[in-house]
Every structure is written in C-alpha cells, then in structure tokens.
Amino acid sequence: MTHPSRNQAGAVNTRTRGDSTDRPGTMEGFLERQFLQEQLCLIICGHSGVGKSTLIGRLFWESGQIDDDQMAALHAATKKYRHQAQKPDLALYLDGLVDEREQGTTIDITYKFLSTHKRRLMVIDAPGQEQYTRNMVTGASMADLAILLVDAQAGLLPQTQRHALLCSTMGIRHLALLVNKMDLIAFDAQIFHHIKSTFETFAAPLGFESIIAVPISTTNGVNITERSPLTSWYPGPTLMGYLETVEIKQRPSHPMVFPVQWVNSGHQGEKGYSGTVAQGTLTTGDEIRVTASGQTASVAAIITMDGTLASARAGDAITLHLDREIEVSRGDVISLSQSPLEMTDQFEATLLWMHQDEGMAGRGYDLKLANQWSSAAITNIKYRINVTTLAHEASKKLQLNDISVCNIATTKPIVFGRFDTVPVLGRFILVDRLTHATVAAGTIRHSLRRAQNVHKQALSIARPDRERLNGHRGRVIWFTGLSGSGKSTVANALEVELHGRGMRTYLLDGDNVRQGLNKDLGFTEADRVENIRRIAEVAKLMMDAGLIVMTAFISPFKRDREMAKELVGPDNFIEVYVSTSLEICEQRDVKGLYKLARAGKIPNMTGINSPYEAPDAPTYVADSGGASVDSIVQDLVNLVSRE
Amino acid sequence: MNSHANHHKHDLMHSSPRCRPKIPSYLKQLEAESISIFREAVAEADKPVMLCSAGKDSSVLLHLARKAFFPDLPPLPLLHIDTRWDFREIYLFRDVLAQSSGMELLIHTNPEAVANDINPFDHGSALHTDITKTKGLKQALNKHHFDVIFGGARRDEETSRSKERIFSLRSRTHRWDPQQQRPEPWNLFHARKQPGESFRIFPLSNWTELDIWQYIYHEEIPVVSLYFAERRRVVVRDGVILCVNDDRFRLLPGEEMVEKNIRFRSLGCYPLTGAMESTAADVPGIIMELTTIRNSERQGRTIDSDEMASMEKKKRKGYF
Numbered sequence: 001m002t003h004p005s006r007n008q009a010g011a012v013n014t015r016t017r018g019d020s021t022d023r024p025g026t027m028e029g030f031l032e033r034q035f036l037q038e039q040l041c042l043i044i045c046g047h048s049g050v051g052k053s054t055l056i057g058r059l060f061w062e063s064g065q066i067d068d069d070q071m072a073a074l075h076a077a078t079k080k081y082r083h084q085a086q087k088p089d090l091a092l093y094l095d096g097l098v099d100e101r102e103q104g105t106t107i108d109i110t111y112k113f114l115s116t117h118k119r120r121l122m123v124i125d126a127p128g129q130e131q132y133t134r135n136m137v138t139g140a141s142m143a144d145l146a147i148l149l150v151d152a153q154a155g156l157l158p159q160t161q162r163h164a165l166l167c168s169t170m171g172i173r174h175l176a177l178l179v180n181k182m183d184l185i186a187f188d189a190q191i192f193h194h195i196k197s198t199f200e201t202f203a204a205p206l207g208f209e210s211i212i213a214v215p216i217s218t219t220n221g222v223n224i225t226e227r228s229p230l231t232s233w234y235p236g237p238t239l240m241g242y243l244e245t246v247e248i249k250q251r252p253s254h255p256m257v258f259p260v261q262w263v264n265s266g267h268q269g270e271k272g273y274s275g276t277v278a279q280g281t282l283t284t285g286d287e288i289r290v291t292a293s294g295q296t297a298s299v300a301a302i303i304t305m306d307g308t309l310a311s312a313r314a315g316d317a318i319t320l321h322l323d324r325e326i327e328v329s330r331g332d333v334i335s336l337s338q339s340p341l342e343m344t345d346q347f348e349a350t351l352l353w354m355h356q357d358e359g360m361a362g363r364g365y366d367l368k369l370a371n372q373w374s375s376a377a378i379t380n381i382k383y384r385i386n387v388t389t390l391a392h393e394a395s396k397k398l399q400l401n402d403i404s405v406c407n408i409a410t411t412k413p414i415v416f417g418r419f420d421t422v423p424v425l426g427r428f429i430l431v432d433r434l435t436h437a438t439v440a441a442g443t444i445r446h447s448l449r450r451a452q453n454v455h456k457q458a459l460s461i462a463r464p465d466r467e468r469l470n471g472h473r474g475r476v477i478w479f480t481g482l483s484g485s486g487k488s489t490v491a492n493a494l495e496v497e498l499h500g501r502g503m504r505t506y507l508l509d510g511d512n513v514r515q516g517l518n519k520d521l522g523f524t525e526a527d528r529v530e531n532i533r534r535i536a537e538v539a540k541l542m543m544d545a546g547l548i549v550m551t552a553f554i555s556p557f558k559r560d561r562e563m564a565k566e567l568v569g570p571d572n573f574i575e576v577y578v579s580t581s582l583e584i585c586e587q588r589d590v591k592g593l594y595k596l597a598r599a600g601k602i603p604n605m606t607g608i609n610s611p612y613e614a615p616d617a618p619t620y621v622a623d624s625g626g627a628s629v630d631s632i633v634q635d636l637v638n639l640v641s642r643e
Numbered sequence: 644m645n646s647h648a649n650h651h652k653h654d655l656m657h658s659s660p661r662c663r664p665k666i667p668s669y670l671k672q673l674e675a676e677s678i679s680i681f682r683e684a685v686a687e688a689d690k691p692v693m694l695c696s697a698g699k700d701s702s703v704l705l706h707l708a709r710k711a712f713f714p715d716l717p718p719l720p721l722l723h724i725d726t727r728w729d730f731r732e733i734y735l736f737r738d739v740l741a742q743s744s745g746m747e748l749l750i751h752t753n754p755e756a757v758a759n760d761i762n763p764f765d766h767g768s769a770l771h772t773d774i775t776k777t778k779g780l781k782q783a784l785n786k787h788h789f790d791v792i793f794g795g796a797r798r799d800e801e802t803s804r805s806k807e808r809i810f811s812l813r814s815r816t817h818r819w820d821p822q823q824q825r826p827e828p829w830n831l832f833h834a835r836k837q838p839g840e841s842f843r844i845f846p847l848s849n850w851t852e853l854d855i856w857q858y859i860y861h862e863e864i865p866v867v868s869l870y871f872a873e874r875r876r877v878v879v880r881d882g883v884i885l886c887v888n889d890d891r892f893r894l895l896p897g898e899e900m901v902e903k904n905i906r907f908r909s910l911g912c913y914p915l916t917g918a919m920e921s922t923a924a925d926v927p928g929i930i931m932e933l934t935t936i937r938n939s940e941r942q943g944r945t946i947d948s949d950e951m952a953s954m955e956k957k958k959r960k961g962y963f
Contacts, residue, residue, distance in 0.1 A: 027927040030934060031664045034857060039669040067939040097806055097821050098955055108824060110805050111798040113851045120669050122849060134826060138808070141828035170828070262682040264715050272714070276679045305713040315671075317678035319713070330686055354826050368833055371683070429831045436835035441828040 033117060040248055041122040043109075043139045045167065046149030047159035048128035051180045051218045053106060055149065056125050057090025058218050059239070062225040065114055066093060077101060107132055109139040118244045130159060133166065133401045134354035137441050140167050141427075144248050145174035147239070152185045152215075155195055161202060162387040162401075168206035169350055169403055169443065171423060173249055175203070176242055177213040182231065183220050189233045205390055210246075214239055251314045255339040256280030257417075257424055258288075259370035260332045264319055272303055272319040273328050278370070278424035282320075282336075283311035289337040290328055291415045296337045297322040331372045333415040333425070341425065343413040344447035348382070349428075351398060351406050355439040357432070359398030361406075364559050365439065369428035372414050375566050376430065380407040398440070407448060411563045419443035466546035470504050474543035475640060476536075476568045479552045480561060480615065481578030481622075482607050483593055484585035486629075487552040490578060490622055493633045498548060498640070506542055508535060509552040523604060529560060536564035543572060548640060556612040574639065577618035582607045666861040673854060674707065677846040680809060680832070681711035681793070684844045685718060687834035688791035694780075694963065695721040695748070697729075697737035698910045699866045700795030700847060703855055705744055706864050707846060708793070719793075720747040722783060726775035727752060728763060728912035730888050736867040751783035763914040764893050768945055771912070777962040781817050790841045791834055794963045799851040800909075801941055803955035809848045815839035817961035843963065852908075852940045853933050860926045870929065872906040872921040883917040883945065909941050917943030 024030040044052045060066050066074075074088040081101045082089050092101060100107050106127040114121040124139035140146070146167040150160050167175065177199055185191050196213040203211060214223055215231050216239065222228040225240040237245065257278040264272035282288075282299065289296045302309040303319040312318045320334075328334070335341045353359055359378060367376035383392035384404040398404055419426030430440040467473050477494070479487040488509055495505045514521075518534055521527040532555060539549045555561050565573045585607065586594045597605035604610040620639060622632045685691050693708060695701045708717040721741055741748035755761070756775045763771045784792065798805045808824050810832045834842050847855070859866060876887040878898050885892075886907075887900055892914065894900070905918035906929075923932040941947050947954055954962075 024934065027931060030930065034667045035665060037667055037669055039672055067942075068937045069942045070939050097803060099822065108806050108821065111849070112805060113799050113849075115851075115853070135824075137828050138826045142830070261679065262686050262712075264712065266714055274682055274711070276675055303714065305710045315675055317675040317682075317711070366835070368831055371686070423829075427829050427831070429826075429828060429833070431833060431835060436833075436837065438825045438827070438833070441826065441831075 037115075037118065037120050038248060039120045039122065040145070040243065040246075041124070041143050042145050042147055042243065043124040043126055043136070043143040043167070043172075044147045044149070045126040045136060045140075045163040046128060046178075046180075047151075047157050047163075048105060050128065050149040050151050052125055052128060052149055053091035053093070054089075054218045055147075055178070055180070055216075055224070056112060056123055057093040058221060058224055059123070060093065060112065060114060061090060062221060063114060063116065063240075105129060108135045111139075116240065116244055121243060126163070128159065130162070130401065133162065134352075136163070136166060137170065137352055137354060140170040140172060141441070143167075143170075143172055145176065145246060146172045147176050147178060149178045149180050150195060150199070152179050152181045152188075152191060152195065156198055156202065158388050160199075164199075164203055164206060165385065165387055165390070165403060166352070168203075168208060169352060170441070171419065171427075171443070173207070173209040174246060175208050175211045176239070176246075177211060178239065179213060179215050180218055182215045182222060183217040187215065187222075187230045189215075189231075192234075202390075212236060212242060214242065251279045252421060252423070253280055253314075255341065255422065256282055256336045257341065257422060258282060258320070258334040259372075259424065260328055260330055260334060261371050262330060263328065266321075270321060271325070271328075272321055273332075273334070274317075274319040275371075276317045277312050277314050279314045279422070280336075281311055281313050282318075284309075287337040288320075288322070288334050289340055290326065291333045291335055291341045291343060292413070293327060293332075295326040297324050297326050299323075331370075333370060333372070341415050341417065341422075342447065344416050344449045345410045345413045346379070346448040347408055347416060348445045348448060349406060349408050349442040350445060351378075351402075351404050351430075352441045353398040353400060353402045353404070353439065354441065355432070355437055356400050357437075357439065359430075359440065360396070364433065364562075365430040366433055367408070367410060367414075367428050367430055369414055369416065370424055374410040374412050374414050375563060376408055376410045378406050379409045382406060405445070408442070411566045416444055416447065418446060463544050463546065466544075470546045472503050472548070472641075474546045474572065475548045475574060476539045476543050476564075476572055477548065477550045477574045477576060477636070477640070478539075478555070478561065478564060479550065479576045479578055480555045480618075481580060482582060482585045482612055483554055483605075484588045484590050485578040485580035486622075487554075487578045490576075490629060490632055490636075491550040491552040493629050494636050495550060497633050497637055501637075503548055504546060505548045505550065507550045507552065508539060513538075529563075532560040532564060533567070536567045539564075540568050543568065554606050554612070556606045556610065558613045558615070561615065574620070575615055575618040576620045576622055576636065577615045578622045579614070580623070664861075667857070670854060670858055670861065673850055674710070674858070676830070676849065677707045678711040679830070680844065680846040681708055681717075683832050684791050684793070684810065684834060684842070684846075685712075687832075688719075688842075690787065690789050691719040691791040691793065692722045692749075692784075692787065692789040693717070693719055693793040694795070695723050695737065695740065696795070696910070697723070697733045697740055697867060698795070699855055699859065699870060700797065702740065702864050702866045703850075703858060704793065704795045704847060705740065706862060709744065716745050720749050722749045722751065722787075722789075722792075724776055724779045724783060725750050725752045726771070726779070726912050727756065728771075728775070728914060730867075730869055730886070730910065730913045730916075732867050732869050733910065740865075749783070749787070751779055751786070753779035753782060762891075763912055764891075768915050771915075772957070772962070773960070775912075777957060777960050780963070781961050784817065784841065790836070791844060792841060793844045793846065795847050796845050796963055797847045797850050797852075797855075799940075801947065801954045803958060807845065807848070807958075809845050810834060811843040811845065812836065813841045813843060813961070817841065819843075819958045819961075821955070821959075853930070856926060856930050856933060860930060867910070869907045869910060872904050872924050872928070874902050875905050875918070876900050877903050877905060877918060883943070884920070886913055886916070886918055888913040907943065909944055911944055915945045917945065919943065 077092045078089045110125040112123045126136040179192050192215045216223045223238045260273045260275050262274040266272050284299050286299045300323045301321040302312050361378050361381050364377045367374050382405045384395035417425035426444040428442050429438050432439050479491050481487050495507050498505050521531050542549045596602045597608040606612050761774045877884050906921045923929045
C-alpha cells in the first residue's frame with residue numbers, strides 16, 4: 001500500500017480511499033457480525049494543533065468510511081477555508097461549525113461513528129484550547145477510554161496534563177497516549193520512550209487502570225490502522241488494533257440501583273415506576289426498598305412493551321409493578337432491601353467548574369444527582385488541584401476549568417454513593433438558580449456525615465394517622481419581618497385562637513430556641529444559617545407529629561427561608577411576611593435594640609447595618625401598621641382551615 | 644400506472660417476515676438511552692411535543708416514545724409542520740401513524756405560505772424552506788407554548804448536527820447558539836430555563852442511519868413506502884433524480900418524464916428531494932445496500948447544499 005503525500009498536514013492524495021475488507025456479502029453474515037459487535041466510546045484529546053481532527057479524519061478515511069459526497073464537500077471546504085492547500089484537509093471533516101472552520105480550531109466536541117468488524121465506535125473529538133476545556137467535560141463523561149495526543153517534538157504540555165487529569169476526574173480508566181508527528185523526529189525510539197515514561201510518572205496518581213503509548217504519524221498514516229516499518233522497534237498494537245481489543249469497563253454489579261424517572265399511571269390505575277437499572281440486577285419477586293422513606297415492597301412484574309421480564313440488568317429501561325401500594329415518586333431511588341443505599345446532606349466532592357461566573361463558598365445552587373433535585377451550597381473550598389504538579393493549592397473561588405475539592409451541603413438529604421463505587425449516585429451537576437446554566441460537574445469522594453449506615457425505618461404510624469386523630473393537617477407557618485415588626489405578637493394571638501378551636505399547636509421563637517437547642521450558636525454567617533436549619537428541622541418534626549407549628553424569627557435572607565421551605569416541603573409551608581416598616585419598628589423599639597445599633601453597639605442589626613430581604617411572593621402579607629391584629633389572625637385562621 | 648397505485652396502497656405499511664434474529668446488544672443500549680431521554684425530558688417539561696415528519700426517523704422516534712411510556716400512551720401530542728409539498732405517500736402515512744399511535748396530531752401550515760402560494764418552483768429552495776418549515780415551526784411552537792420539542796435529528800446526518808447536544812437550548816426567538824451550549828455530563832440532562840426559552844430534544848442523537856434500519860428490521864417498525872425501490876415517474880435535473888409526485892411538478896423546456904427504479908434515503912419536500920437508483924425493495928435490501936454505498940444519507944437533500952454550512956445557518960434561525 002502506498003503512503004499518501006507527506007507535504008501537508010492532514011492531506012491525502014494519491015491513495016484511493018481505504019476499504020473495509022470484511023464487508024459481509026449477505027444479510028445473514030451481516031446480522032451475525034452485528035450481533036457480536038460491542039459499543040466503545042472514546043474521546044480524542046490533546047493540545048491545540050497536535051493533530052486530533054486530522055487523526056480522526058484519517059481513521060475514518062483509512063477505514064473507508066468517508067463517503068464520496070463528503071469527500072467532495074471536503075474538497076470544497078478546503079478550497080474555501082485553506083486557500084493555499086492543494087489537497088483536502090481531513091481535519092475539516094470534524095470541524096463542522098463555521099467559526100471552527102474559519103478559525104481553524106475545534107471549539108466544541110464532535111461526535112462521529114465508526115464501525116469496525118468487531119466494534120461500533122463512538123468517537124468524540126475534543127477541543128484543544130484551554131478556553132474550551134469545559135466543552136470536553138460532556139464528551140469525557142461518556143467515554144470508555146481516552147486517546148491523548150502529544151507532539152513528539154514538544155513533549156508534554158500543561159494542556160496534555162490538564163486533559164489527563166480531567167479524563168481521570170470524569171471516571172475514564174483507560175488511556176492511550178499517542179505520540180504524534182514521529183516523522184518530524186525521524187521516528188526516534190528514545191524520544192518516544194522518554195515521553196512515555198515522563199507521562200507515566202505524571203499520571204501514576206491519577207488512577208488509570210491501563211496506559212499504553214503508541215508512536216504515530218497522522219500525516220503518514222503510521223500505526224493508525226496499519227503497522228509501519230518506520231517504527232519497527234515498536235512491538236505494540238496499532239491504534240485500531242488497540243481499539244478493537246481493549247477491555248471495556250463493566251458497570252459495578254453491586255449494589256443494585258434503580259432511580260425512578262417517571263411514574264406511569266397504567267391502564268387499570270396500577271402504578272408503574274419507570275427508569276433504567278443503573279447497576280446490578282433486579283429480579284421479579286425481589287424485595288425492594290425506597291431509600292428516602294424506608295418503605296419496602298416486592299417486585300410484582302418488570303414491564304416493557306416487548307413483554308414482562310424475569311429480571312432486568314444494568315442498562316435496561318424498564319417499568320416496575322410492586323406487590324403493594326407504597327409512596328414512590330420521581331427522584332426516589334430504589335435498592336434491594338438487603339443492600340440499602342445511603343443518604344447524606346453533606347459531602348466532599350471534586351468539582352469541575354464550567355462557567356465564567358466564579359463559584360464561591362456560601363453560594364447556593366440547584367443540584368441534580370440521578371433524578372434528584374435539591375438546593376445546595378458550597379460550604380468550603382478545600383483546595384484546587386494544580387494541573388501540572390497535581391499539588392493542592394489554597395483557593396477562595398472556583399474559576400472556569402478549575403478542578404477543586406470542596407464540601408457541599410444540600411438542604412435535604414439525598415441518596416448518594418461514592419463516585420468510584422456507585423457511579424450513578426456519585427456524580428452530579430450544579431445549576432445556577434437565575435440563569436439555569438450548568439456551572440459545574442461534580443463527583444462525590446465521601447459523605448461528611450457519620451451516620452451513614454442509619455437507614456430510615458418506615459414506622460407503622462405516619463403523619464396522616466396523627467393528622468386524622470388531630471382532625472387537622474400539620475403545617476409550618478413561617479413568620480418573617482424586622483425586629484419589632486410584631487411577628488411574635490401576631491403568632492402568639494394566632495396560637496391562642498387556634499388553640500381555642502381545639503387545634504394542636506406550637507410556637508417556636510427566640511426564647512425557647514436560642515436558650516436551649518441553639519445555645520451553642522453565635523451570630524456569624526455560618527451560625528445564622530445553622531440556626532435557621534435547626535429551627536426548620538424541629539418545625540418539620542413537630543409538623544410530622546401533626547402539629548401546626550409557628551416560627552417567629554427575623555430570618556432576613558431569602559436563601560435561608562428558601563432552605564426552610566424546601567426542608568419542610570413547599571406544600572406544608574405558609575410564609576407570612578409581617579411588613580411593618582423600619583420607621584415604625586424603630587419608633588416602637590420595644591427592646592431598645594435599634595437605639596443601641598444606631599449608637600454602633602450592635603453589629604449586624606437587621607435593617608440598620610445588615611439587609612432585610614423581603615419575600616417576593618409570601619403566602620400572606622400582614623400589615624400590622626395598617627390592619628388590626630384581630631383581622632390578621634382571622635385571615636390566617638381562614639388560610640389554615642382552607643388548606 | 645394502475646398497478647402502481649394498488650401497490651402503493653398495499654405497501655404503505657411495510658410488513659416484514661416474522662422470524663427475527665436476536666437484536667444486537669448495542670442496539671438495545673441505544674434504545675435504552677433514547678427511552679431514558681424521553682422520560683427525563685417529559686418529566687422536566689411544562690408542555691412537550693414531538694415533531695412528526697412521517698419519515699423513518701419519525702417512525703423510530705414514535706416507536707421509542709411508546710416504549711418509554713408503555714403501558715400509558717406517550718403524554719404528548721405529535722406536530723407536523725406541513726409545507727404543502729410533502730410526498731402524497733407521506734400525508735397518507737402520517738395519518739396512519741398518528742391514528743395507530745392513539746396520540747393527538749397537530750398540523751400547522753404557515754398562513755403566509757398559503758396566502759402567497761410559496762413553493763419551491765417559484766421561490767427557490769432556500770426561501771421556500773425558510774417560510775414553510777422554519778417560520779411555520781416557530782409559529783406553531785409560539786401558538787401552543789411548547790417548551791420541550793422532540794425531534795429525530797441524528798449526529799451522523801450532517802456536520803453541524805454532529806456538534807449538537809441532546810438537550811439543545813433555544814432562545815426566545817428559537818435560535819441555536821453553538822458557542823453557548825450547555826454541558827451535559829453523564830447524561831445528567833436538565834430542562835430548567837428562562838421564560839420563553841425552549842429545548843429541542845434529540846433522543847436519536849447517537850444513532851446512525853444503519854442503526855435506524857437495523858432497528859426497523861428487528862422491531863418490524865412500519866415505514867413509508869418511499870424508502871423502497873419501485874418504478875416511479877422521475878425527471879433528471881442537474882444530475883438529481885426528482886420524483887414527479889403530483890401534477891404540480893413543473894417540467895423545464897426540453898425535460899422529459901421517464902420511469903426509473905428508485906428509492907429515497909431521506910425525505911423532505913418532494914421537489915427538493917433527490918432519489919437514488921436502487922433495487923432495494925425491502926428492509927434487508929436497504930441494509931445490504933447501505934453497507935456498500937459510497938454516498939451519505941442527505942446527499943439527495945438539495946436544501947443542504949444551497950450554500951456552504953447551510954444546515955448550521957438554518958439551525959441558528961430555528962430550523963431543526
């Protein structure tokens with residue numbers, strides 16, 4: 001076989017298009033071959049200009065999988081974008097966007113599909129420039145293995161190391177280091193071995209299960225699909241040989257994880273729980289547990305449109321029917337009852353920051369893990385990983401393309417797992433609350449809660465039973481407003497009225513909380529958040545006991561009230577804004593606090609030197625400056641009885 | 644001609660032999676991925692809809708939607724953007740498809756196209772496509788306030804599609820901004836958005852043309868007869884074989900209608916869709932043909948080549 005011209009990167013000329021030699025001639029032959037095919041997903045990465053797009057173009061061309069009209073389009077595109085070029089530029093096969101073609105650089109990932117006689121390859125081309133690294137995350141997350149290109153003349157660059165670190169962080173366990181442009185160093189084995197061992201030393205802490213190195217030349221087609229006499233000193237496989245034989249990672253077989261994606265109402269009202277088995281095996285008759293509620297049931301049937309299945313394996317998209325009615329909704333995660341899953345609301349994670357807006361400790365985001373959504377905050381940035389030395393560096397913020405280790409707290413407990421053992425429950429995204437942009441990808445290292453093996457026990461008597469006995473529903477009425485606005489006055493009057501009507505109530509205020517449960521807390525920002533969290537948790541327990549709970553705290557920040565609302569559940573949460581103005585509160589100054597604050601003796605006094613964020617859409621606005629306490633109480637009684 | 648008409652009627656729903664070899668595991672993987680995308684997107688949607696062009700990808704998409712929500716019906720309507728220039732067989736098949744699915748079928752035609760009788764012959768492919776398809780689609784989406792829109796586009800079809808996410812964010816004006824795509828690591832999709840924005844969802848993103856036909860074969864999915872080779876009345880214009888699908892077709896001076904054994908690989912408005920000469924009269928025939936063919940799927944779609952990077956420009960304007 002003749003080699004194409006080497007005078008231009010990525011160009012091909014004299015050789016006719018490659019051809020698969022093993023095209024099956026009959027339908028039977030075809031079906032047999034297809035049945036044995038396995039899917040392999042790979043990402044091609046490396047710094048800008050190292051020849052990624054050219055490599056893929058050549059891989060497809062040598063495999064005979066660039067069609068004639070695509071080749072003609074390549075000719076046309078080469079003429080338009082590469083004026084001086086004489087031959088089609090194979091890199092243009094990959095760079096599909098106008099901006100990419102004009103700039104001659106890959107901006108976003110490209111997906112291409114290549115069928116060999118053993119495997120169906122999904123090939124993802126990653127951008128090389130540092131500014132576009134975040135676009136690589138999507139591709140790397142799906143890949144079984146990474147192909148990392150280095151320039152034989154340049155050796156390892158920071159971008160090479162960044163890509164190796166990112167691939168490892170996203171869970172890729174197999175890597176092929178392709179040392180490209182060997183033709184420019186006269187196919188020198190020593191340089192190749194030096195690059196190989198330097199990389200292996202660098203990558204040792206990254207946890208790859210296998211790393212191979214292949215000397216190649218994309219312009220000359222060396223060791224891509226065919227071995228070359230120019231590298232007779234190299235005993236290993238060609239790139240294609242490697243891709244056809246490398247072992248593909250299997251999903252963990254234990255524990256079984258089934259995140260519920262969708263609730264199917266069914267023909268006869270028999271509810272079905274739809275989702276994809278993430279790992280493990282689920283068999284008809286198995287006893288399952290809904291992790292958050294602790295409720296158990298047995299699998300009555302595994303339904304698909306093709307009929308019922310005796311058992312479902314990892315990757316199967318199914319619908320479950322259970323033997324009895326229990327509460328299951330989207331976001332729940334089902335396990336086998338003998339191998340329960342864990343929950344947490346605080347964990348340590350590796351975060352890949354993917355947005356130009358910086359991330360900071362204390363800032364709140366929406367977190368999605370499997371099908372679970374929760375509010376979450378970065379509580380502590382522990383360190384950033386230096387991409388070239390892998391050293392831990394102190395860091396106060398998360399910047400675009402940073403890989404950092406952080407602590408994260410969610411407002412409600414979520415089902416989780418460690419990324420390395422239960423991948424589907426150990427990976428998540430953070431979403432900005434305003435723009436809804438996906439700002440970070442994260443992997444869980446471990447929980448920060450000790451009680452990991454406490455699995456929720458489903459109790460015989462539940463909230464509806466207690467509510468039935470009480471004759472009314474449990475509720476949380478959350479009063480918010482400035483100091484002296486009249487929160488306690490209104491809450492107290494409301495409790496008197498409800499109590500008089502035979503309802504079971506409790507009022508949580510500063511006196512009974514700060515002096516006991518929260519007496520260890522001061523007034524720093526972290527303590528303030530913890531104060532509200534504990535109040536919300538206690539209110540939730542009391543509500544679960546069937547009580548109507550009133551809380552009377554300034555709770556000046558929207559984010560904290562949102563956290564409380566999410567903990568308690570939006571349907572149970574009545575937000576009452578006592579809207580008395582600062583002027584009136586200051587005139588009243590029942591406790592003399594405003595005077596002290598004005599004299600500079602109280603730091604962080606809400607309304608004076610610390611902001612009060614009024615609710616945007618409270619359930620009820622109590623204007624104690626205008627309306628009488630009686631009429632407010634009457635309105636609130638109506639609100640509680642109506643719901 | 645009579646025998647043709649009869650043949651069409653019988654062959655509208657292609658039926659295949661019963662006994663099927665076992666489906667390859669990677670096709671089951673693709674199926675499961677698509678089902679999961681359907682469930683996730685519908686769960687996160689306010690008002691979802693599925694586009695239905697009645698081509699092979701629509702047939703497969705609908706089949707997967709039924710699997711995703713079985714035993715329930717898929718909880719979303721079908722939407723056909725009618726350019727008034729689809730093949731006759733497409734209109735018939737569309738109605739059969741919708742009826743057998745049990746789902747609601749919405750049909751929208753841009754009234755501007757009707758009022759001005761926009762057509763490919765007088766107005767050219769670019770203007771015709773912009774008004775009847777892109778504008779028509781945007782009108783229908785605005786009218787019904789759909790926020791999650793399923794389509795059958797695949798990454799292997801065309802170069803700009805190979806760059807697109809599975810959950811593809813569109814602006815208030817339905818524009819695609821390829822520089823601002825959201826990351827979707829580990830298929831952790833989400834459909835949260837600002838008011839007025841929407842998502843195009845592509846459950847078939849990772850399927851190739853060959854995968855689609857193998858799946859049709861294994862699952863015995865009905866597809867419109869236009870994919871199967873048959874003698875049809877055609878005109879060869881600038882090397883493109885155009886089917887004379889009805890009497891609105893205009894012959895240029897000197898042009899002559901001839902009969903050829905042809906089929907289609909990809910379907911659009913009939914005057915803008917090139918056929919290929921073929922003898923592949925059933926699904927196995929098509930599969931065997933695809934394993935040796937040297938041209939890509941959308942080669943016959945003249946709207947792709949009306950200018951360089953044509954599809955990207957159309958997508959940026961709101962086309963699928």
